Amino acid sequence: MATNAPAGAAALAAWAMHLESERHASPHTLRAYLADVRELLAIAGGDPRAVRAETIRHWLRTLDGRLARTSIARKLAAVRAFFRFLVRMGYLAADPAASVGTPKTRRRLPAHLTLDEIDRLLAAPPAAGVAGLRDRAILEVLYSSGLRVSELVGLDWSDVDRDAGLLRVLGKGRKERVVPIGRPALDALDAYAAAAAAAGRPVVPGAVFRNRRGGRLTARSVARLLERYVAESAIVTRATPHALRHTFATHLLGAGADLRAIQELLGHTSLSTTQRYTHVDLRQLTDAYDRAHPRA
DSSP states (O other): OOOOOOOHHHHHHHHHHHHHHHHOOHHHHHHHHHHHHHHHHHHHHGGGGGGGGHHHHHHHHHHBTTHHHHHHHHHHHHHHHHHHHHHHTTTSOOOTTOOOOOOOOOOOOOOOHHHHHHHHHTTTTOOEEEEHHHHHHHHEEEEEEEEEHHHHHHHGGGGGGGTTTTEEEOOOGGGGGEEOOHHHHHHHHHHHHHHHHHHHOOOOOOSSSBBBSSOOOOOHHHHHHHHHHHTTOOSSSOHHHHHHHHHHHHHHHHHOOOOHHHHHHHHSHHHHHHHHHHHOOOHHHHHHHHHHHHTT
16 A cells, blocks of 8 residues: 555545646535545545445445435545545555445436427516516526536626527536527527616626626526426426426437437537437337338
8 A cells, every 4th residue: 555645634635626626626516525535534534545445335335225326326436536536646556446336226317398398388487577588588598508507507698699599608527518599599588688778787798697686696596496487387397407408308309319419419428428318208219110110
């Protein structure tokens, strides 16, 4: 075992600096990862050099039954990343997490809305007033471009290219991509901007979606307003901002869009991630079979 491994606090500080400066981890991700690793290190007296594979397995057993398998898998991912970093930096000679298996999880498809439900949802916000038109624009943009809610609230007016029908988006890991935006969403943005100007709140450089005090809208605020409009639309599906992203991908796939194109639009690094977000229903599968199979 390497003798220059720093103690717990110093190791965590070095890893946190790496995550923030090189991996561009968000503050939320950074807090969660550090908390997960601290939880494990507490069992080993705070010293990463004292952690063995069995230490990690014991820790995972204590979590089983208290947390969902997906949460346990996330904690293990944080621990693996931490020890990989220590080995790569020469602080440890061997990775104690390398032989620890990931808990099996049952993948569940995120909820998505039907075309009828999405039409009712998009029509739910008031068609007048700054708040109502802002909310209409939010829903239109989410469905039109498949943005993550963090990407939506991070949009600035300078990111909107109306002539080209494109948005410049800053995604996970500060990766920039350009995505199309449809005419209804652009029209909704124009209506919102005009209403804001008429109310004495003209569009200025900076955030597209603002609260009543003029500050940038938060992801939590978007989730709350969506929850309200889902209830008003009598939609039984629990539609979160992420569900609109999944709806965007599902409707594109159902209409014949290529999975690789959807991957680019969603900003996924891996195609397998896109496959978890998209699916076709049984009717679409049987229709495709009937059209394509010579003995159907």
